[in-house]
Amino acid sequence: MTRLLSVFIDAWEQLRLQRVRVLMSLIGVTLAVAALTASLALGNIMAKVQEDTSIRHAGPEATYSLTASGPGPQPASEDLVADLREAADRYGITYATPVISFDPVVPQHPGYVSGYAVDPAFFPMHARTIEDGRALEPQDAERLAPVGVISRGMADALGIQSVAEHPTLQVGDSRVAVVGIVANQWQDDASIYVLPESYFSHFEAATAEEGEMGGGAYTELKIWIPADADPDALAKRVASDIAAGHEGLRVSADRIDAGAYADFGPDPAVITTIVLASVSVAILALGALSLINIAVVTVRYRIREFGIRRAFGASQRRIFVGVMMESVVGTFIAGLVGVGIVAVVYRSPWAQSMFGTAGIAGLPPFPVEAAVAGVVTSIVTGVIAGMIPAVIAVRSKVIDAIRF
Amino acid sequence: MSLVRLEDVTRQIVLRDAPPLQILKGISIEIEAGDRVSIVGRSGSGKSTLLNILGLVDSPSTGRMSFDDRPVQLMRAKDRDRLRGSSVGFIFQQFNLIDGLTATENVAMPLTYSGDSTFWRRHDLAREMLHRVGLGHRLDSPVSTLSGGEQQRVAIARSLVRSPRLILADEPTGALDIDTGESVMRLLDETATEIGAALVVITHDQAVAQRARSRYQLDAGVLTPATAAAQAAS
Numbered sequence: 311m312t313r314l315l316s317v318f319i320d321a322w323e324q325l326r327l328q329r330v331r332v333l334m335s336l337i338g339v340t341l342a343v344a345a346l347t348a349s350l351a352l353g354n355i356m357a358k359v360q361e362d363t364s365i366r367h368a369g370p371e372a373t374y375s376l377t378a379s380g381p382g383p384q385p386a387s388e389d390l391v392a393d394l395r396e397a398a399d400r401y402g403i404t405y406a407t408p409v410i411s412f413d414p415v416v417p418q419h420p421g422y423v424s425g426y427a428v429d430p431a432f433f434p435m436h437a438r439t440i441e442d443g444r445a446l447e448p449q450d451a452e453r454l455a456p457v458g459v460i461s462r463g464m465a466d467a468l469g470i471q472s473v474a475e476h477p478t479l480q481v482g483d484s485r486v487a488v489v490g491i492v493a494n495q496w497q498d499d500a501s502i503y504v505l506p507e508s509y510f511s512h513f514e515a516a517t518a519e520e521g522e523m524g525g526g527a528y529t530e531l532k533i534w535i536p537a538d539a540d541p542d543a544l545a546k547r548v549a550s551d552i553a554a555g556h557e558g559l560r561v562s563a564d565r566i567d568a569g570a571y572a573d574f575g576p577d578p579a580v581i582t583t584i585v586l587a588s589v590s591v592a593i594l595a596l597g598a599l600s601l602i603n604i605a606v607v608t609v610r611y612r613i614r615e616f617g618i619r620r621a622f623g624a625s626q627r628r629i630f631v632g633v634m635m636e637s638v639v640g641t642f643i644a645g646l647v648g649v650g651i652v653a654v655v656y657r658s659p660w661a662q663s664m665f666g667t668a669g670i671a672g673l674p675p676f677p678v679e680a681a682v683a684g685v686v687t688s689i690v691t692g693v694i695a696g697m698i699p700a701v702i703a704v705r706s707k708v709i710d711a712i713r714f
Numbered sequence: 715m716s717l718v719r720l721e722d723v724t725r726q727i728v729l730r731d732a733p734p735l736q737i738l739k740g741i742s743i744e745i746e747a748g749d750r751v752s753i754v755g756r757s758g759s760g761k762s763t764l765l766n767i768l769g770l771v772d773s774p775s776t777g778r779m780s781f782d783d784r785p786v787q788l789m790r791a792k793d794r795d796r797l798r799g800s801s802v803g804f805i806f807q808q809f810n811l812i813d814g815l816t817a818t819e820n821v822a823m824p825l826t827y828s829g830d831s832t833f834w835r836r837h838d839l840a841r842e843m844l845h846r847v848g849l850g851h852r853l854d855s856p857v858s859t860l861s862g863g864e865q866q867r868v869a870i871a872r873s874l875v876r877s878p879r880l881i882l883a884d885e886p887t888g889a890l891d892i893d894t895g896e897s898v899m900r901l902l903d904e905t906a907t908e909i910g911a912a913l914v915v916i917t918h919d920q921a922v923a924q925r926a927r928s929r930y931q932l933d934a935g936v937l938t939p940a941t942a943a944a945q946a947a948s
Contacts, residue, residue, distance in 0.1 A: 617810075621769070624827050
């Protein structure tokens with residue numbers, strides 16, 4: 311143990327002794343590790359954001375969208391919602407929701423507001439986080455006045471701090487009690503979510519009137535197939551059951567989560583990560599070359615020192631490991647600094663605003679995988695870059711080195 | 715029991731475009747614990763090669779060598795390195811201190827390779843040793859700022875810090891003036907006596923050589939006792 315620790319301490323003392331040389335030679339490695347970590351982190355974040363976006367808009371894995379079409383008149387949304395709920399009960403599907411998109415009129419809000427009539431299952435299916443209050447509940451349908459959940463962006467725009475203040479909102483001709491605030495899907499997201507029952511009794515008529523002028527509602531049915539079922543077969547059975555109640559109606563079931571695109575070639579986020587990481591590895595290789603260059607020159611100047619150390623008991627192996635550890639400890643520190651720079655930049659308000667501009671609300675935590683990859687790469691670089699000077703150091707003859 | 719024994723040792727170097735160079739011829743010498751030995755010889759007579767063999771830095775081409783009655787030729791390189799580190803202290807003519815390190819760090823260096831608890835106390839032991847050689851006031855001075863005499867004292871402290879049983883000094887006063895050389899030799903004698911180490915000094919200086927109880931002359935690779943050499947010369 312003492313021997314092992316003494317190697318590290320020796321290497322650290324050497325680095326301290328030659329700090330200017332070390333600093334200069336490690337700048338390239340630091341920047342390269344920072345670039346590599348940033349590219350891996352970016353790829354990781356892109357994949358995560360893509361997944362999150364997919365979940366927010368489609369739902370988790372094995373999510374199906376059921377679309378009704380046919381030559382005859384379209385059935386009323388209310389009937390479709392009832393059919394969906396009945397089918398979900400029949401097949402033991404816990405997560406099923408209609409998503410009726412409509413354009414609510416909210417006089418208090420200065421901009422455009424999106425309205426959605428959804429079942430409570432919508433929130434877990436789309437990984438929507440309730441930041442304050444609660445999500446919609448089935449019992450809300452029994453209340454006389456409609457209740458709604460609004461997005462954080464809308465709450466901010468209306469000056470609503472917390473649902474504890476029991477805020478209400480004028481939507482069309484009705485007063486909606488706000489019971490929850492949900493995280494934004496994008497920056498300045500202005501959305502309101504109500505139960506289908508509230509929509510049918512309070513907002514459908516106004517939307518229909520508007521529809522005659524080009525607006526109107528759009529109804530989509532979504533189901534989340536349980537993991538133990540055959541997703542395609544079950545989704546088709548649900549679609550077929552809904553269609554059976556309406557003459558001439560066809561209901562198609564399309565898988566809409568990321569799994570539906572699994573056969574369409576590699577993920578673009580993976581390609582981007584590979585390209586960025588390749589460029590970073592090339593930079594790292596150049597950094598390592600300059601490190602080797604400086605280390606080789608320095609080692610030649612230190613031949614006498616190695617001879618002296620050998621004379622006082624250092625074995626060849628100890629000299630080899632010692633010289634290599636100088637490189638490894640140096641690049642390890644450079645790696646930590648590089649990863650640290652990326653982590654600090656990632657958490658900076660500047661980066662938050664950049665990602666926010668790109669439509670990413672709420673950055674995921676800094677990817678640990680990228681940080682670990684950065685540090686491990688720096689250590690590997692240190693081992694490779696330290697190998698050549700270490701071999702030169704060991705090959706020097708003690709007798710020549712300490713010739714007096 | 716002898717500390718180091720050489721029997722009929724030779725050392726030759728194979729040259730690419732010339733016949734092999736015979737540096738040492740049939741060297742036999744026995745050094746016991748606490749001995750004082752001096753070896754005098756001209757430049758190129760093989761003094762440094764002999765010192766390197768005694769110090770386990772180099773190996774004989776033929777002959778037998780033992781350290782603590784253990785045959786050196788049968789030892790693995792790693793064991794020789796360990797034995798050298800724990801039992802042999804070197805003092806060089808040009809001091810061979812490591813530039814950039816302080817006096818304390820230079821003296822502590824051999825303890826870095828001890829592999830035992832002295833590693834953790836290396837700086838304390840180094841400071842203690844520097845006090846003993848009269849350099850308590852230069853502990854943290856970079857060695858490049860010390861005078862020649864002070865640097866040689868640091869080198870002596872470094873050679874003694876692991877309490878070796880054999881101290882090998884190659885021209886220890888060669889780079890010093892007469893007075894400083896005298897005080898360095900006195901210090902070397904005293905400290906070697908304190909730790910009970912054998913001291914082998916290689917020198918051109920007869921005055922330095924005369925301090926030893928056993929005196930040898932090395933001439934063209936052949937080692938003879940100094941009295942025998944004097945008789946041969948007369």
